Amino acid sequence: MKIGDLLKKIKHSISFEFFPPKTKEGEEALFQTIKELEYIKPTFVSITYGAGGSTRERTIKVVKKIHLETNLTVMAHQTCIGHTRKEIIDILQEYKNIGVQNILALRGDIPQDKEEKQIFPPDGCKYANELVKLIREEFGDWFSIGVAAYPEGHPESPNIERDILNFKKKVEAGAEFAITQMFFDNRFFYDFLEKVEKENIHIPIIPGIMPITNFKQIKKFASMCGATIPEELVRKLEKYENKPEEVEKIGIEYATKQCEDLLKNGVKGLHFYTLNKSKATIQIYENIKHLLN
Numbered sequence: 001m002k003i004g005d006l007l008k009k010i011k012h013s014i015s016f017e018f019f020p021p022k023t024k025e026g027e028e029a030l031f032q033t034i035k036e037l038e039y040i041k042p043t044f045v046s047i048t049y050g051a052g053g054s055t056r057e058r059t060i061k062v063v064k065k066i067h068l069e070t071n072l073t074v075m076a077h078q079t080c081i082g083h084t085r086k087e088i089i090d091i092l093q094e095y096k097n098i099g100v101q102n103i104l105a106l107r108g109d110i111p112q113d114k115e116e117k118q119i120f121p122p123d124g125c126k127y128a129n130e131l132v133k134l135i136r137e138e139f140g141d142w143f144s145i146g147v148a149a150y151p152e153g154h155p156e157s158p159n160i161e162r163d164i165l166n167f168k169k170k171v172e173a174g175a176e177f178a179i180t181q182m183f184f185d186n187r188f189f190y191d192f193l194e195k196v197e198k199e200n201i202h203i204p205i206i207p208g209i210m211p212i213t214n215f216k217q218i219k220k221f222a223s224m225c226g227a228t229i230p231e232e233l234v235r236k237l238e239k240y241e242n243k244p245e246e247v248e249k250i251g252i253e254y255a256t257k258q259c260e261d262l263l264k265n266g267v268k269g270l271h272f273y274t275l276n277k278s279k280a281t282i283q284i285y286e287n288i289k290h291l292l293n
């Protein structure tokens with residue numbers, strides 16, 4: 001099923017993001033997690049891609065396995081950085097051959113240890129809007145295409161207004177929906193939606209929810225992607241830094257409140273960054289499911 005079509009039909013979408021594991025044990029654990037989350041009947045699940053192609057084979061393998069061996073709708077993330085057009089077309093053709101119809105089209109983070117011509121091959125795509133255009137040119141409407149959105153602005157962008165104009169280029173190139181970077185203060189999301197609306201962008205924008213289960217790890221992720229963790233939450237988490245169960249409890253409570261507020265304010269769906277674990281996502285889902293129908 002195409003996610004763009006599903007989003008038109010259903011009231012709320014629930015989706016889960018996974019990364020392709022490096023080891024056989026990791027893969028077994030991922031499919032156990034998927035089994036545990038399946039009862040929620042997610043609208044779709046998505047599999048990340050290592051920018052530059054570092055997870056190329058693993059991403060393809062996991063996407064295929066989910067598509068062929070479960071009833072779930074799957075979306076493959078695809079970054080363009082470091083790839084030629086032909087490499088990208090070959091990967092997407094593999095998906096098309098087995099019937100996968102959903103792609104999250106991304107640029108990928110710029111690696112610090114590579115040369116300019118490796119990062120941007122002459123016949124590659126420099127930005128995600130060029131990747132969306134390439135997919136539409138080569139595959140027409142076969143794929144439903146999603147893109148990334150940044151409620152606090154992308155870290156490389158001089159300001160949010162400029163970033164939204166670049167976001168609009170992805171929509172004009174054919175993106176049908178967007179998923180946001182993680183954020184911990186819903187006001188960023190609501191302000192973003194207002195600005196997007198003023199630019200006449202009307203695709204569904206699904207908030208990305210990162211339940212905090214490990215403070216040190218999330219602090220690192222958040223600083224890399226420019227997501228603000230509210231002071232009050234930081235103080236609370238710091239107090240329990242050496243008590244992982246307490247951190248997880250606070251993280252689940254916080255994400256539950258965040259999701260409740262988003263649902264009450266009419267969001268189209270919730271996309272959970274699961275880090276390949278099911279516990280926190282299941283607890284949050286159980287806390288909010290009464291608001292979903």
Ligand SMILES: Cc1cc2nc3c(=O)[nH]c(=O)nc-3n(C[C@H](O)[C@H](O)[C@H](O)COP(=O)(O)OP(=O)(O)OC[C@H]3O[C@@H](n4cnc5c(N)ncnc54)[C@H](O)[C@@H]3O)c2cc1C
Binds near residue numbers: 104107108147180
């Ligand atoms: C939901 C989600 C999933 C993600 N999944 C992955 C993943 O699987 N693998 C991975 O490696 N990374 C992933 N990322 C991270 C993403 O690759 C990085 O944030 C990356 O730095 C930007 O990717 P983008 O697609 O948003 O790029 P773009 O939309 O190309 O934007 C990148 C920067 O360039 C600017 N820009 C965009 N277009 C233009 C233009 N035409 N001219 C000038 N400037 C422009 C933008 O304002 C922005 O600052 C994900 C992010 C999100 C939100």
